[in-house]
Every structure is written in structure tokens, then in C-alpha cells.
Amino acid sequence: MQDRIIVLGASGQIGTVLTAELRKIYGRDNVLATDIYPNSVSEGPFQVLDVLNIHRMAEIFEQFKPTQVYHLAAILSANGEANIKKTWHINMDGFLRVLEISLEKGVSKVFFPSSIAVYGRTTPKINTPQDSPLLPSTVYGISKMTGEVWSDYMFNRYGLDIRSLRYPGVIGWQSIPSGGTTDYAVEIYHAAFKMGHYDCFLKEDTVLPMIYMPDAIRATIELMEAPKSQIGVHYGYNLSGMSFTPKEIAESIRYFMPEFTISYQPDFRQEIAESWVRSIDDSKARSDWGWKPEYDLHKMTMDMLMHLQNKYGMTVISPLS
Numbered sequence: 072m073q074d075r076i077i078v079l080g081a082s083g084q085i086g087t088v089l090t091a092e093l094r095k096i097y098g099r100d101n102v103l104a105t106d107i108y109p110n111s112v113s114e115g116p117f118q119v120l121d122v123l124n125i126h127r128m129a130e131i132f133e134q135f136k137p138t139q140v141y142h143l144a145a146i147l148s149a150n151g152e153a154n155i156k157k158t159w160h161i162n163m164d165g166f167l168r169v170l171e172i173s174l175e176k177g178v179s180k181v182f183f184p185s186s187i188a189v190y191g192r193t194t195p196k197i198n199t200p201q202d203s204p205l206l207p208s209t210v211y212g213i214s215k216m217t218g219e220v221w222s223d224y225m226f227n228r229y230g231l232d233i234r235s236l237r238y239p240g241v242i243g244w245q246s247i248p249s250g251g252t253t254d255y256a257v258e259i260y261h262a263a264f265k266m267g268h269y270d271c272f273l274k275e276d277t278v279l280p281m282i283y284m285p286d287a288i289r290a291t292i293e294l295m296e297a298p299k300s301q302i303g304v305h306y307g308y309n310l311s312g313m314s315f316t317p318k319e320i321a322e323s324i325r326y327f328m329p330e331f332t333i334s335y336q337p338d339f340r341q342e343i344a345e346s347w348v349r350s351i352d353d354s355k356a357r358s359d360w361g362w363k364p365e366y367d368l369h370k371m372t373m374d375m376l377m378h379l380q381n382k383y384g385m386t387v388i389s390p391l392s
């Protein structure tokens with residue numbers, strides 16, 4: 072049977088890239104992109120959808136008849152703190168509606184993006200094990216942790232096959248994140264081209280787990296395509312790419328752009344970053360469905376700069392470097 076996929080939140084940072092990749096695999100017209108913003112996603116079917124509009128969501132599911140749903144719509148950690156009720160409403164009620172409709176319409180697989188924001192002050196910070204204590208410090212983190220518990224419940228109670236990853240900060244050249252604490256690691260590359268300088272909102276030695284977009288997309292699709300018998304975790308798999316500080320990413324840019332400078336003006340996001348962990352043990356994802364990241368910091372910086380130099384019309388690295 073031909074899979075048909077709905078992506079909710081398809082205009083966001085991950086949704087933009089994931090939708091294009093899913094279309095390559097499943098065919099343009101078998102992947103319906105939806106978002107509250109009619110943004111420029113890859114060519115193919117698109118519907119405006121607010122995830123809180125349950126009637127419209129039910130209509131879209133009824134018409135498109137998806138076999139898989141990727142639910143990416145959410146307000147991120149930093150923006151979430153400015154309006155905690157709205158964040159809870161969108162992140163949690165939106166997800167519950169997706170679960171309800173998916174069950175009702177017989178969707179066979181659902182993807183729920185969790186995050187390193189589920190970790191908190193009781194979580195071991197180094198090489199964080201899969202089943203660590205979680206005490207998130209943001210509403211976004213609380214919504215992700217609760218979403219994980221709902222996912223596990225829906226799998227055990229109703230057999231709904233929900234799969235989930237705890238994304239680290241995701242870095243990519245194709246799209247810009249908005250309202251997250253790890254956003255600095257994308258902004259810095261654009262600032263290097265636009266200003267030759269970046270004013271970072273985190274301290275220079277703040278270590279956070281990150282992942283390059285191609286690894287994040289591959290992890291998502293590999294998880295969703297793995298046989299059900301290999302999936303031992305239906306809440307959120309720990310997922311690791313690399314860990315680095317603002318100082319280290321600046322140094323990796325300076326390797327190719329020696330004139331680049333950085334300064335530090337930590338704001339409220341510093342506290343959020345410090346409540347998260349520094350490195351992650353993702354051995355469960357590796358042993359269950361064969362996860363293995365490909366990009367480290369140097370390889371990612373080289374690829375980011377290669378792509379962004381076309382966008383900004385400034386050559387800093389030759390294809391043979």
C-alpha cells in the first residue's frame with residue numbers, strides 16, 4: 072500500500088527540510104504539507120492549518136487519508152517563556168488533537184519530535200542515559216516531556232505506533248529556527264557572512280548537544296522506517312550528534328574565515344541552556360534501529376559555509392578544501 076503522509080508544522084525549521092526529503096522518497100503528491108503560515112515549502116500539496124482547529128484537521132485527514140503523520144508544530148523554548156499558557160495550548164492541546172484524530176482515522180504511524188528540553192536540573196549532565204530523571208525548566212520542555220508520556224500511553228493502551236526523538240539543537244543552512252535557545256548555532260553562520268561578527272546570547276563556554284540537519288532528517292526517517300519489532304522506546308529516543316560551545320563553533324568558522332569575530336552578551340536564554348545537558352548517550356537508538364551520526368563540528372561547518380557562500384555570493388571555501 073502506498074504511504075500517504077501529512078506533515079503538520081511543515082513551514083518550520085525542520086519541517087521545511089523534512090517535507091522535501093519525504094517527497095523525494097514517497098512522491099510529491101503523497102506528502103501533504105500543512106502549517107499556520109503559508110510559507111515556501113518544497114513544491115507539492117499544501118494546506119493552511121492551525122493545529123488547534125480540530126474540525127479543519129479532521130476534514131484534512133478525511134480528505135487526504137494519511138497513513139503517517141509527522142507532528143512538528145510547536146513554540147520553542149525561549150519564545151515559549153514569554154507566553155506560557157499559549158505555549159502549553161499549542162504544544163500540548165495541538166498534540167492531543169493529532170493523537171485523537173490519528174486514532175479515529177486509523178493512521179498507522181505518528182512522529183512526535185521531543186527535545187533535549189525534557190532534561191532538567193535532576194538529569195545527569197554528561198553522557199545522559201536514556202532513562203534519566205527529567206525535570207524540565209521551560210514550558211516547552213514540560214510540553215515535550217508530557218508529549219512523551221502521552222505517546223507511551225497511546226502506544227500501550229491503544230497500540231498507536233508513535234515514534235519520537237529527543238532532538239538536540241538542529242543546525243541547517245536551508246531554514247532559520249525561531250524562538251529556540253540553540254538558535255545561536257544557526258545565526259552565527261549567517262552573521263559570519265553578513266557582518267563578519269556575531270554577538271552571542273550564551274556564554275562562551277556553554278556546552279550543548281547539537282546535530283546537523285542531514286543527520287537529524289536521516290535519524291527521523293530511519294526511525295519511522297524501522298520495523299515495529301525494533302522499536303523499544305515509544306516515548307523519546309536519546310539522539311546525539313555532537314556537543315560544542317559558542318567559542319568552539321566560532322573557532323571552527325574562523326578556520327575558514329580568519330577575520331570572523333564573536334562577542335558574548337548572555338541573556339535569559341543562558342539559564343535555559345544551563346538547565347540542559349552537555350552530552351547524550353544514544354546507545355539505545357544505536358542498538359535498536361542502527362542510528363549513527365555522520366557529522367562532527369568541522370565537517371558541519373565546512374558544509375554550512377559551502378552552502379551559505381552561494382546564498383551570500385562570497386567565496387570562503389573551495390569545493391576541494
Ligand code: AKB
Pocket residue numbers: 147148149185186187188211238239240241250251252253254
Ligand atoms: C530550542 O532551542 O528550543 C530547540 C530545542 C533544543 O528543542 N532547538
